Amino acid sequence: MTIRVALADDQSLVRAGFRVLVNSAPDLEVVGEAANGQEVVALARDTRPDVVLMDIRMPDMDGLVATRQITADETLAAVRVLVLTTFEIDEYVFAALRAGASGFLGKGVEAVELQDAIRVVARGDALLSPAATRGLIGRFLDTTTEIAAGAEERLTELTERERDVMIMVAAGLTNDDIADRLRISPFTAKTHVNRAMTKLGAHDRAQLVIIAYETGLVRPAGRSSQ
DSSP states (O other): OOEEEEEEOSOHHHHHHHHHHHHTSTTEEEEEEESSHHHHHHHHHHHOOSEEEEESOOSSSOHHHHHHHHHHOGGGTTOEEEEEESOOSHHHHHHHHHHTOSEEEETTOOHHHHHHHHHHHHTTOOSSOHHHHHHHHHHHHTTSOOOOTTGGGGGTTSOHHHHHHHHHHHTTOOHHHHHHHHTSOHHHHHHHHHHHHHHHTOSSHHHHHHHHHHTTSSOOTTOOOO
16 A cells, blocks of 8 residues: 655755655655645645655745644544654754654654655654653653643543553553553554543643643652642
8 A cells, every 4th residue: 555645845856856766666655746735735635645745944934833733623533744854953853752743853863764764654653652752742842831721631531541651651661561550452552542642632642741741740850749
């Protein structure tokens, strides 16, 4: 089955380069290109790609806003966003994931790594591991204000078991790890994770980790829960 990819970058030469890299894989195909955020949102609605390769810095509407609009559109629920940028700093990584991106890569990525990344996010997984995301969020939140009032209300629909599983996901545990810890099957562990993701509107496990920190369910190391 061919994975359909849309490209969004304001530089035509950059798009041309990524088009060659993507189309060189037998299971990947570029179905459209956009030069700014507005164009890629429209392109996503017209072509329904499996994955959008999204630049962060673009004119008129940047990639973070475009990512947020795509992931918030229920008709585009199956579309995954993989952010590509030269700005490889924590703030941009966090902002991209928070906006709904399923992964993050620098523009200097090798062809095989890019192709593998597209396959990872296309199947619904997060490109960044929960453990890596946890460290990133911990560093970012250590420099921000405390958890916003009322943030915990987002967790009210979760069962106690789903909260426990969410904490384990934030700790970087896999479904198999969670299953061993709770003495349940890996399938049941995956079901709990998926239900938590659905209730919280998370696209993948990385975003589930972000929500765990944003709501105060999990705190960065060294920060009091009081």
